[in-house]
Amino acid sequence: MTTLRIATRKSPLALWQSEHVATALRAAHPGLLVELVPMSTRGDEVLDRPLAAIGGKGLFLKELEVAMLRGEADCAVHSLKDVPMDLEPGFALPAILERADYADAFISNRFEDIGSLPQGAVVGTSSLRRQAQLRALRPDLQLRDLRGNVNTRLAKLDAGDYDAIVLACAGLHRLGLGDRIRSRLLVPDWLPAPAQGAIAIECRDDDPAIAALCAALDHAPTRTCVEAERAMNRALHGSCHVPVAGYAALDGDALSLHGMVGCAEDGRSVRAFSTGRADDPAAVGRDVAEGLLRQGAGEFLPPRD
Numbered sequence: 001m002t003t004l005r006i007a008t009r010k011s012p013l014a015l016w017q018s019e020h021v022a023t024a025l026r027a028a029h030p031g032l033l034v035e036l037v038p039m040s041t042r043g044d045e046v047l048d049r050p051l052a053a054i055g056g057k058g059l060f061l062k063e064l065e066v067a068m069l070r071g072e073a074d075c076a077v078h079s080l081k082d083v084p085m086d087l088e089p090g091f092a093l094p095a096i097l098e099r100a101d102y103a104d105a106f107i108s109n110r111f112e113d114i115g116s117l118p119q120g121a122v123v124g125t126s127s128l129r130r131q132a133q134l135r136a137l138r139p140d141l142q143l144r145d146l147r148g149n150v151n152t153r154l155a156k157l158d159a160g161d162y163d164a165i166v167l168a169c170a171g172l173h174r175l176g177l178g179d180r181i182r183s184r185l186l187v188p189d190w191l192p193a194p195a196q197g198a199i200a201i202e203c204r205d206d207d208p209a210i211a212a213l214c215a216a217l218d219h220a221p222t223r224t225c226v227e228a229e230r231a232m233n234r235a236l237h238g239s240c241h242v243p244v245a246g247y248a249a250l251d252g253d254a255l256s257l258h259g260m261v262g263c264a265e266d267g268r269s270v271r272a273f274s275t276g277r278a279d280d281p282a283a284v285g286r287d288v289a290e291g292l293l294r295q296g297a298g299e300f301l302p303p304r305d
């Protein structure tokens with residue numbers, strides 16, 4: 001291979017993340033040439049409906065995977081929280097980079113935090129997980145859909161369409177927009193999406209040379225945590241259609257995981273917490289999923305077929 005080609009979406013955040021991976025790969029492998037192959041995905045093109053309504057898993061992945069199958073790219077960079085629990089056959093995640101800020105951000109031009117919003121304030125988010133948590137805290141709020149890339153969403157806030165919006169801190173920091181964060185929404189009161197803040201590299205599972213190059217960027221503690229979060233989500237059959245939240249943390253050999261499943265319509269939710277060993281994150285994830293299901297999470301999950 002002469003040049004490692006990274007397939008990427010074209011949003012400013014996706015390009016930043018892919019550039020970040022390219023820089024890290026060049027640093028890890030002096031002499032390696034790395035270039036980006038920007039492309040558009042269905043998740044980027046359909047902007048008039050909430051993602052949960054478009055359907056299909058991996059809305060942001062498909063076109064990038066096709067490029068890898070056709071040999072037009074060697075790997076792809078994703079926000080891990082947008083990657084389905086089960087990858088398409090033939091693909092692997094050889095690297096999960098160190099997690100950045102895991103938290104969601106409360107953003108407003110007039111108010112400091114959720115508690116300061118006036119009665120009936122309008123908050124923008126299309127995420128069922130964020131809607132469920134907002135409803136639980138403040139049943140009076142009016143929740144409105146908000147799609148588009150990070151800059152588009154901030155522009156809609158600034159245009160006065162919303163009193164506040166919720167976005168991931170990680171994306172804002174990466175785009176140099178950290179000063180827009182009015183407050184961070186923190187565990188255990190507020191939970192992020194499973195794997196929020198973590199970047200993953202995807203490649204074909206039949207090319208060990210490429211996988212080995214990418215694996216130099218893997219961050220083992222982050223992988224352990226997101227494996228627990230994703231194992232919980234998998235056990236719940238979670239996707240962007242379901243308000244599932246989770247956050248795992250490591251303390252030496254001890255791995256802890258908070259999980260939540262809720263209802264975006266009325267804010268009801270169940271929560272579970274468990275700890276286990278860092279060498280078996282999937283067991284901790286399944287344990288929390290079982291705790292959630294015992295408390296009735298099934299009511300909030302779509303019917304299984």
Ligand SMILES: NCc1[nH]cc(CCC(=O)O)c1CC(=O)O
Pocket residue numbers: 079080081082150166167168169170171195196197198199
């Ligand atoms: N769903 C879109 C998406 N996917 C990843 C991020 C932010 C970066 C990250 O969480 O790693 C965002 C934007 C947001 O939720 O505000």
